[in-house]
Amino acid sequence: GIQVEQSPPDLILQEGANSTLRCNFSDSVNNLQWFHQNPWGQLINLFYIPSGTKQNGRLSATTVATERYSLLYISSSQTTDSGVYFCAVWLSGQNFVFGPGTRLSVLP
Amino acid sequence: GAVVSQHPSRVICKSGTSVKIECRSLDFQATTMFWYRQFPKKSLMLMATSNEGSKATYEQGVEKDKFLINHASLTLSTLTVTSAHPEDSSFYICSARDIYRQGLIDTQYFGPGTRLTVL
Numbered sequence A: 001g002i003q004v005e006q007s008p009p010d011l012i013l014q015e016g017a018n019s020t021l022r023c024n025f026s027d028s029v030n031n032l033q034w035f036h037q038n039p040w041g042q043l044i045n046l047f048y049i050p051s052g053t054k055q056n057g058r059l060s061a062t063t064v065a066t067e068r069y070s071l072l073y074i075s076s077s078q079t080t081d082s083g084v085y086f087c088a089v090w091l092s093g094q095n096f097v098f099g100p101g102t103r104l105s106v107l108p
Numbered sequence B: 001g002a003v004v005s006q007h008p009s010r011v012i013c014k015s016g017t018s019v020k021i022e023c024r025s026l027d028f029q030a031t032t033m034f035w036y037r038q039f040p041k042k043s044l045m046l047m048a049t050s051n052e053g054s055k056a057t058y059e060q061g062v063e064k065d066k067f068l069i070n071h072a073s074l075t076l077s078t079l080t081v082t083s084a085h086p087e088d089s090s091f092y093i094c095s096a097r098d099i100y101r102q103g104l105i106d107t108q109y110f111g112p113g114t115r116l117t118v119l
Helices: none
Strands: A004-007 A010-014 A019-025 A031-037 A043-048 A052-056 A059-064 A069-074 A083-090 A102-107 B004-007 B010-013 B019-025 B032-038 B044-051 B067-073 B076-081 B090-097 B108-110 B114-118
Touching: A004 A083, A010 A019, A019 A031, A019 A083, A019 A102, A031 A069, A043 A052, A043 A059, A069 A083, B004 B090, B010 B019, B019 B032, B019 B090, B019 B114, B032 B067, B032 B076, B044 B067, B076 B090
Parallel strands: A010 A102, B010 B114
Antiparallel strands: A004 A019, A019 A069, A031 A043, A031 A083, A052 A059, A059 A069, A083 A102, B004 B019, B019 B076, B032 B044, B032 B090, B067 B076, B090 B108, B090 B114
16 A cells, blocks of 8 residues: 655754655655644644645645655744644545654744 | 534543544535544554445454444444443544535545543
8 A cells, every 4th residue: 555654753943943844655646635733633734735836824835746755844933833744645535544744843 | 614523522431331422524515434543642543434324444453343333424423432441542533525525625624533531
């Protein structure tokens, strides 16, 4: 099956810093999504991004499907950005395959 | 739109009892719902896929007699943990696929999760 890797596994930032999170996947997929799991466990959809680049405020994401990776950029990080960031990939109609996540801690 | 609720959000029970968790899609219909389990500091692990009006499909290694899933309507799926034991303590998350968004984004919408503690 499809394998998903994320890096780094853990990241500690000072408030205001920028960061890049990476998601690599082993096979061609036609769907990819980034999620933020907040400290209470709620998964929040960030980007549905099977290819190309999207931006939403301080967050942006780029997926290069032909090279099987996606990047999530967080600029001017805030303490509320803390949590775990997951990417998930899937073929249409099939189950999600989640990566192991990147645990982000933003210090005040 | 695309809101999924779970109830209860937190439950503590004694070993040997059964616990039922409800998952509802509030503003859309979902023929397919999914149940995940998440251990501390780990990723989500798919337990089963629940299709309205039919038997659930369980992932390898998930005991179907331990984790009973019922998907009686297009907006409700339930997970019952039978004869719960401390090792069943975990965070359980459901999700739902919106069937009417065909041609748009084929994604899942996640509930807020249920934290189960078995004493």
